[in-house]
Amino acid sequence: MMLLEIVKSPLPPFNKGGEISPFAKGGLRGIFFLLLFTCPLAAQVRSPSFSDRVFTPGPQIAGSQDTWSLLTNPAGLAFVDGSELVGGYTHHWANPTALHQATASAAFGLYEGLSLGLGINLTLPDHATSTEQGFLNGQFGLAYRFGRAVSLGAWTIKQRRYINDGSDPFLFGLGLQYYPAKWISLGATSKQVYGDFGSPTEFQAGVSIRPMGDEFTIFGETRFWPSADKWSGGYQVDQLAGLRLDLEGYSLLGHVVFQKNPLFMFGIDINLDHIGLGALGGNDYAGGRFKLTSDAGTSIAPPTKQWARVNLNPNATPETETSSWMDPFFKKPVSPLFFLNALDRLAQDPTVDGLLVRLDNLDFGFGRAEELRSSFLALKNKGKQVIVYLNNPNPTDYYIATGATKIYLNPSGELSLDRFRKTLVYLKKGLDELGVEADVISAGAYKSAPRPLIANAPNAQELEVANAILDEQYAHFIEAIAQKSQKSSEQVKAQINLGMLTAPEALASGLVDALSAPDEVPELKNRTANYFGAEKKINTWGDPNQIAIIPISGTIIAGKSTPSFWFPRSQTGADDVIDSLEKASNNPRVKGIVLRIDSPGGDAFGSDQIYRAMLKARAKKPVIASMADVAASGGYYAAAGAHQIWAEPSTLTGSIGVFSLRFSAQKLLTKLGISSFELKRGALPGPTLFRPLSPAERDRGQELINWNYARFKQAVAQGQDLALEDVSRLAEGRVWTGEQAHANKLVQNLGGFPQALAQVKSMAGVAPTEHIQLSLYQASNGYSFGLNPFASLQDLVEHQGRSLALMPYIL
Numbered sequence: 135m136m137l138l139e140i141v142k143s144p145l146p147p148f149n150k151g152g153e154i155s156p157f158a159k160g161g162l163r164g165i166f167f168l169l170l171f172t173c174p175l176a177a178q179v180r181s182p183s184f185s186d187r188v189f190t191p192g193p194q195i196a197g198s199q200d201t202w203s204l205l206t207n208p209a210g211l212a213f214v215d216g217s218e219l220v221g222g223y224t225h226h227w228a229n230p231t232a233l234h235q236a237t238a239s240a241a242f243g244l245y246e247g248l249s250l251g252l253g254i255n256l257t258l259p260d261h262a263t264s265t266e267q268g269f270l271n272g273q274f275g276l277a278y279r280f281g282r283a284v285s286l287g288a289w290t291i292k293q294r295r296y297i298n299d300g301s302d303p304f305l306f307g308l309g310l311q312y313y314p315a316k317w318i319s320l321g322a323t324s325k326q327v328y329g330d331f332g333s334p335t336e337f338q339a340g341v342s343i344r345p346m347g348d349e350f351t352i353f354g355e356t357r358f359w360p361s362a363d364k365w366s367g368g369y370q371v372d373q374l375a376g377l378r379l380d381l382e383g384y385s386l387l388g389h390v391v392f393q394k395n396p397l398f399m400f401g402i403d404i405n406l407d408h409i410g411l412g413a414l415g416g417n418d419y420a421g422g423r424f425k426l427t428s429d430a431g432t433s434i435a436p437p438t439k440q441w442a443r444v445n446l447n448p449n450a451t452p453e454t455e456t457s458s459w460m461d462p463f464f465k466k467p468v469s470p471l472f473f474l475n476a477l478d479r480l481a482q483d484p485t486v487d488g489l490l491v492r493l494d495n496l497d498f499g500f501g502r503a504e505e506l507r508s509s510f511l512a513l514k515n516k517g518k519q520v521i522v523y524l525n526n527p528n529p530t531d532y533y534i535a536t537g538a539t540k541i542y543l544n545p546s547g548e549l550s551l552d553r554f555r556k557t558l559v560y561l562k563k564g565l566d567e568l569g570v571e572a573d574v575i576s577a578g579a580y581k582s583a584p585r586p587l588i589a590n591a592p593n594a595q596e597l598e599v600a601n602a603i604l605d606e607q608y609a610h611f612i613e614a615i616a617q618k619s620q621k622s623s624e625q626v627k628a629q630i631n632l633g634m635l636t637a638p639e640a641l642a643s644g645l646v647d648a649l650s651a652p653d654e655v656p657e658l659k660n661r662t663a664n665y666f667g668a669e670k671k672i673n674t675w676g677d678p679n680q681i682a683i684i685p686i687s688g689t690i691i692a693g694k695s696t697p698s699f700w701f702p703r704s705q706t707g708a709d710d711v712i713d714s715l716e717k718a719s720n721n722p723r724v725k726g727i728v729l730r731i732d733s734p735g736g737d738a739f740g741s742d743q744i745y746r747a748m749l750k751a752r753a754k755k756p757v758i759a760s761m762a763d764v765a766a767s768g769g770y771y772a773a774a775g776a777h778q779i780w781a782e783p784s785t786l787t788g789s790i791g792v793f794s795l796r797f798s799a800q801k802l803l804t805k806l807g808i809s810s811f812e813l814k815r816g817a818l819p820g821p822t823l824f825r826p827l828s829p830a831e832r833d834r835g836q837e838l839i840n841w842n843y844a845r846f847k848q849a850v851a852q853g854q855d856l857a858l859e860d861v862s863r864l865a866e867g868r869v870w871t872g873e874q875a876h877a878n879k880l881v882q883n884l885g886g887f888p889q890a891l892a893q894v895k896s897m898a899g900v901a902p903t904e905h906i907q908l909s910l911y912q913a914s915n916g917y918s919f920g921l922n923p924f925a926s927l928q929d930l931v932e933h934q935g936r937s938l939a940l941m942p943y944i945l
Contacts, residue, residue: 187205188414188416189205189235191399192389196341196353197319200427203241204273205255207323208275208289208307210309211249212247212285212286214241214242216427218425219426226418233257233258237253247285251275251289252274253272254270271292272291273292276288282678283313283676286309291304314676321341337359339355344675348674350377352376353378372391374391375392376389377389383405383406384405386401386402397417399415403423404434406433407435408427410424410425410427411423411425429671439487441490441662441663442489442490443491444492445491446494449470449497450498471908474506474888478512487518488519488539489665491522491523493524498762500533501764501781504610504784504886507536509886510534514537520537521540522542523542524543524547524646527543529552532550542648543640545650548637549645551635552630555604562586570797570802572796573832574588574793574794577840578792584793602871603871606874678904680721680723681725681726681727681891681894681898681906682724682726682727682728686733688733689705690708690733690736692737692739692740693707693709693740711729714911715727715747719754719755720754727757728891728894729760731761731762732763732769733766734941735789742771748774751775756898758780759775759890760887760890762887767789768939770880778882781883783876784871787872788870789869791843791846791866792843792939793867794839798826799823847865854879864880
């Protein structure tokens with residue numbers, strides 16, 4: 135199993151992403167809510183004793199993580215992420231205290247580890263034999279967890295006797311659970327009766343141990359409570375011991391309270407995914423209980439077959455369905471990697487027969503398209519049906535859809551098979567007209583990123599690379615359509631030459647399998663559900679081991695990212711990546727690292743610093759680079775520090791070269807009547823906007839660019855264990871596809887994020903059955919998978935004068 139979680143980095147010491155405790159952020163917020171909700175209620179019940187736990191054989195002060203925690207330790211409520219309802223009834227037949235007891239409690243996960251519990255307990259005397267009076271308890275609990283290792287809770291209980299003698303009190307309590315390892319848990323509660331401020335406090339403490347895995351738990355607890363008010367009569371000690379055995383869908387549980395006459399309590403629960411039913415019994419009582427939960431658990435019944443249903447937005451992120459007006463404010467943002475991870479898990483899920491997915495104008499390159507299509511093919515190889523619905527598909531939509539079992543097209547839609555082109559734009563003549571001159575110094579015959587500013591037409595190297603990339607993408611597109619439609623390459627080319635096909639034409643040509651309105655797809659009649667990789671309720675204690683995912687998107691800049699809310703661009707600060715690499719490599723829970731790159735490069739110094747940090751990280755644990763649409767120039771520089779590099783066949787990579795760019799507006803300023811007079815010290819003060827580079831400055835600049843270029847090639851040779859002469863031959867600033875780079879040993883493997891993830895788990899020695907947490911280490915300013923990863927002209931202008939490892943921004 136695997137859980138995807140977003141972790142912001144740098145972070146403030148206990149943390150589910152692995153670095154700093156949310157005490158500084160979410161932790162303080164959680165404690166604030168605890169105080170806000172519970173303190174006003176604590177004003178003035180009889181504290182529930184061990185012998186009152188007739189409904190909860192099995193749950194423990196130290197190890198309970200569900201709604202029954204409201205009766206044992208409120209800290210356990212923090213592990214309820216969805217919603218739960220529990221209840222039960224028992225009959226005590228011993229004279230003279232024969233009673234009927236009933237309870238009902240509900241718990242709700244509010245936001246990222248903050249949970250709320252409400253409950254009511256009713257005691258009625260058996261009027262035939264009982265001398266007891268009845269009473270009613272109302273309970274309120276609130277809890278917050280820090281990762282899955284520590285949780286804090288608070289509760290209040292108000293007791294109301296049927297015969298009100300004016301002494302109905304409030305009980306206020308605090309609870310703690312701590313999971314230092316997967317096999318042990320510690321817990322404690324403190325309770326105080328208010329109303330009579332001389333009342334002493336009661337303490338309970340417990341330890342739970344799992345000596346043979348998650349299925350078998352033994353526990354012991356101690357209760358210290360006063361013999362009289364203000365502890366004047368000393369204190370009494372109750373002791374409890376118990377066990378719990380969790381089998382596939384069954385739970386056997388029980389405990390004994392050591393008193394003068396020991397009290398035995400036992401039970402058995404039977405679980406059916408979201409429903410649990412149980413029988414209870416003891417020395418002098420019997421009854422039953424139930425549990426309803428939104429989080430599916432293990433079940434005795436065969437898995438219920440269903441279809442997964444999902445709509446993808448243009449960035450291939452699942453569209454989340456809101457269940458309340460609060461969802462947009464409290465639901466976590468979703469990464470496209472989440473969907474890829476969910477598809478990989480879906481392939482192994484025996485409860486899922488197929489996937490029904492709707493694509494609408496996906497907006498990214500061929501690298502990510504191949505990654506998603508490969509995931510669909512992997513589902514088919516596992517015997518799953520994959521149904522894709524298209525409205526007005528663009529070529530990216532249709533290319534991905536060819537990996538499906540069946541393709542439906544809207545009867546009013548059109549199938550676009552055109553747009554296989556690259557437009558090379560050149561600005562020199564326009565800049566000349568303005569009186570602006572671009573000064574470029576570069577290393578590498580193919581380093582063409584700045585050429586649009588200094589030329590009016592492409593050179594031979596630019597045409598060679600652009601045509602090679604276009605030819606390869608076109609060939610992959612034709613091959614995918616031919617495989618799906620069982621047509622020859624020539625027949626597919628004839629269809630592509632039509633450009634745009636109407637829905638009837640697409641059906642007649644065999645490019646789609648059927649036409650259907652969105653709400654009339656036959657597979658919708660199957661049992662369908664939104665599937666975001668929702669996992670069964672985790673039974674493992676403590677924080678799980680992690681695989682850290684560290685993203686680089688858009689232009690690499692030196693220092694930290696500085697987001698703009700007015701003109702958002704995709705940028706990654708080198709310092710943010712370095713901080714994440716350091717935190718992940720030093721976190722003992724992190725077993726491996728995947729550097730996810732969708733970047734054309736950028737600042738050469740920043741890229742080099744990421745590379746150095748990668749070498750340090752891989753000395754401690756496995757590090758894999760996973761390339762998306764583009765990981766070239768500085769993006770490839772960073773990847774070169776990994777143990778292995780994975781790329782899709784159409785990923786754009788390589789571009790090993792360096793350049794610098796400066797602008798001179800001397801001619802423009804002269805036209806405007808603006809003159810300047812330069813005072814300088816030193817032979818090479820550098821150019822300004824008022825003049826171009828001098829010959830001496832250009833020569834010195836070339837030496838610096840050549841030095842950076844040599845460092846780049848040496849880094850690739852060292853990081854990827856290649857001969858320097860081979861790297862020099864493959865460098866020269868040339869852009870390669872992933873397939874070409876693989877043939878030239880610049881990348882080790884062809885495949886997407888799921889394959890890279892499987893590789894790093896294997897290298898880390900993670901067992902296939904181990905619950906592993908997938909943590910996205912992310913810069914604190916936020917990271918967008920949705921913005922265009924390619925550099926812009928604005929990036930070039932902003933970084934003029936610096937050494938840049940950047941691939942062509944127009945290709």
